[in-house]
Amino acid sequence: MNIEDRILQRKRRGERRRLLVDESALSPVWHPESPVGRGATIERLLDRLDPVFDGETPEDVYVHGPSGCGKSAVVTALFRHLSRHLSSPTNTIQTTTRSGSESGTTFAYVDVRTATSEFEFYHRLLDESTDESVPRRGLSTDELRGRIRKSLRTQSLVVALDHVDEVDPSLLEWLARERDEWSRDVSVVAVGRASPGGAPEAVSDAPTVEVPRYHRAEVTDILTSRTTAGLARDAVTHDQIRTLATWAEGDAHDSLAALLGTVDAALDDGATVVEEDHLRAGMDSVPRPCVSLGRVLALAENRQEVLRYLLELDESERSSVQKTADALASRSSLSASTIRRYLYELAEQDVVARVQADESNGAGRPPSRVEPRFPTRAFERLTAVETRTAN
Structure with a gap:
């Protein structure tokens, strides 16, 4: 008797009965090593970054394209590989008191949606530029700034700033002023949705790289790649994948959000394969248009908590902003007035929508019900995973 073979046989049989194999592979906010x-x-x-291979600092560049076209996937993957091949451990920005003398180029990727203060920006820049842990306590903004400036005496920096048109333009203006004080060349790869004419002023004159919308066949390939890695064999059919790809209309983010919602619906049913009603539930959980999950997950935890509770309310509890705030306050430690303010802020950011009622029972302006404008099932699933991990 070969015990090893028998164990592996039973293990494979158990995996065939399981729908979900690797949840991270299905996430719209996870990016693979090589984008499809x-x-x-x-x-x-x-081509734009080619000077780095000769030890020179390239010009700034603006990477732009519509939602879900793979901009972030391209930039994160490319910077990961450039850092691996062109930066040695001694060429990363120093995070301790020791000094380094070697010259080189440091590559860093910063999602500016999560770096909305000087401290956060410098902390994330350091964190992305070294394998060492960067403490959040015990370091001031000036100390972080000083470490970066010191390192730039001997190193150049190529930094990718993702989602530049989703934050206050003053962040880029501040960065432009900072660059003037740094002692070595710094190259910025800015990433956004806006066309060059509508790009933030700080990068409006930079050379551009346009990322086109995906074709349906490319979205099909992306979904196939993700389901192969994330789901059990034969858990989803090729026809179902094509249905998702057609529905997404070239938006890989929406297709992946719907896929994750589909899997969530199937898991709720205890299913081991995806059925058509699961597919419909997944697509229905993604509003069109919708805000990206990355933007929602970049919100402060108290805002995310409000959104999680919002999804528990029925339509009557969301019939006006005030009713929504009152209902949420009964579930949260936040006050109704604070939640009301959050809801208005989230509406300005397109995370929720205030949909005006068709009729009003009294005089004055009709009330506005609150509707989520983000992928609901995917958001609940991703934040539940984060909560389980934290605990």
């Missing part, structure tokens, strides 16, 4: 269908775009961006 974006080879030509990577080549164009490498």
Whole structure:
């Protein structure tokens, strides 16, 4: 008797009965090592960054394209590989008191949606530029700034700033002023949705790399790649994948959000394969248009808590902003007035929508019910995973 073979056979049989194999592979905010269908775009961006291979600092560049076209996937993957091949451990920005003398280039990726203060920006820049842990306590903004400036005496920096058109323009203006005080060249790869004419002023004159919307076949390939890694074999059919790809209309983010919602619906049913009603539930959980999950997950925890509770309310409890705030306050430690303020802020950010009622029972302006404008099932699933991990 070969015990090893028998154990492996039973293990494989158990995996066939399980729908979900690797949840991270299904997440719209996770990016693979090699983005599917974006080879030509990577080549164009490498052309712009080509001077780094000769030890020089390239010009700034603005990478732009519509939602869900793979901009973040391209930039994060490329910077990961550039850092691996062109930066040695001694060429990363120092985070301790020791000094380094070697010259080189440091590559860093910063999602500016999560770096809305000087301290957060410098902390994330350091955190992305070294393998060492950067403490959040015991360091001031001036100390972080000083470490970066010191390192730039001998190193150049290429920094990717993602989602630049989703934050206050003053962040880029501040960064432009900071660059003037740094002692070595710094190159910025800015990433956003706006066309060059509508780009933030700080990068409006930079050379551009346009990322086109995906074709349906490319979205199909992306979904196939993700389901192969994340789901059990034969858990989803090719026809179902094509249905999702057609529905998404070239938006990879929406297709992946709907896929994760589909899997969530199937898991709720205790199913081991995806059925058509699961697919419909997944697509229905993604509003069109919708805000990206990355933007929602970048919100402060108290805002995310409000959104999680919002999804528990029925339509009558969301019939006006005030009713919504009152209902949420009964579930949360936050006051109704604070929640009301959050709801208005979230509406300005397009995370929720205030949909005006068709009729009003009294005089004055009709009330506005509150509707989520983000992928609901995917958001609940991703934040539940984060909560389980934290605990």
